[in-house]
Amino acid sequence: MRSPCTEEIAVFQAFSRIIREAGKKFVVMDTAPTGHTLLLLDATGAYHREVARQMGNTGLHYTTPMMQLQDPKQTKVLIATLAETTPVLEAANLQSDLRRAGIEPWAWIVNNSVAATRPNSLLLRQRAYNELREIDLVATHHAKRFAVVPLLKQEPVGVDRLRDLAHHITEEV
Numbered sequence: 001m002r003s004p005c006t007e008e009i010a011v012f013q014a015f016s017r018i019i020r021e022a023g024k025k026f027v028v029m030d031t032a033p034t035g036h037t038l039l040l041l042d043a044t045g046a047y048h049r050e051v052a053r054q055m056g057n058t059g060l061h062y063t064t065p066m067m068q069l070q071d072p073k074q075t076k077v078l079i080a081t082l083a084e085t086t087p088v089l090e091a092a093n094l095q096s097d098l099r100r101a102g103i104e105p106w107a108w109i110v111n112n113s114v115a116a117t118r119p120n121s122l123l124l125r126q127r128a129y130n131e132l133r134e135i136d137l138v139a140t141h142h143a144k145r146f147a148v149v150p151l152l153k154q155e156p157v158g159v160d161r162l163r164d165l166a167h168h169i170t171e172e173v
Contacts, residue, residue, distance in 0.1 A: 116150035
């Protein structure tokens with residue numbers, strides 16, 4: 001059990017189990033656009049290809065975790081970013097990687113936006129102005145649908161705060 005692959009196999013098995021549960025309940029997976037996420041996608045893709053090769057023309061029905069991720073009826077991928085250059089660039093690269101894997105992101109979330117708070121302070125207004133370029137880039141180049149979530153005083157935990165958040169999201173920046 002000291003193989004360098006042991007940990008990767010365990011993570012893939014846990015990931016596959018969670019994907020299977022998605023058919024019965026709502027599953028949220030939060031992952032950063034890093035090499036670890038891409039390795040997980042690569043492992044999922046390799047597993048899919050191997051199952052497809054072994055099943056060949058048997059006529060048997062099978063569903064791999066990759067097939068579930070690629071199915072827009074079952075999986076909605078939301079890409080969350082900050083309205084800053086580097087996070088938007090990293091999120092755009094993640095979207096490209098997902099698309100190469102046959103997974104189309106459903107929407108983008110621009111989180112903790114100062115611009116969405118309409119600040120009075122000159123310093124914060126300048127920061128908000130700088131965010132607008134990145135928000136526009138998301139809206140015009142990266143996302144078919146997106147939401148801009150304002151920087152909040154308190155985390156949106158609980159039904160009432162989530163309803164309030166939904167109200168803020170529908171407003172224009």
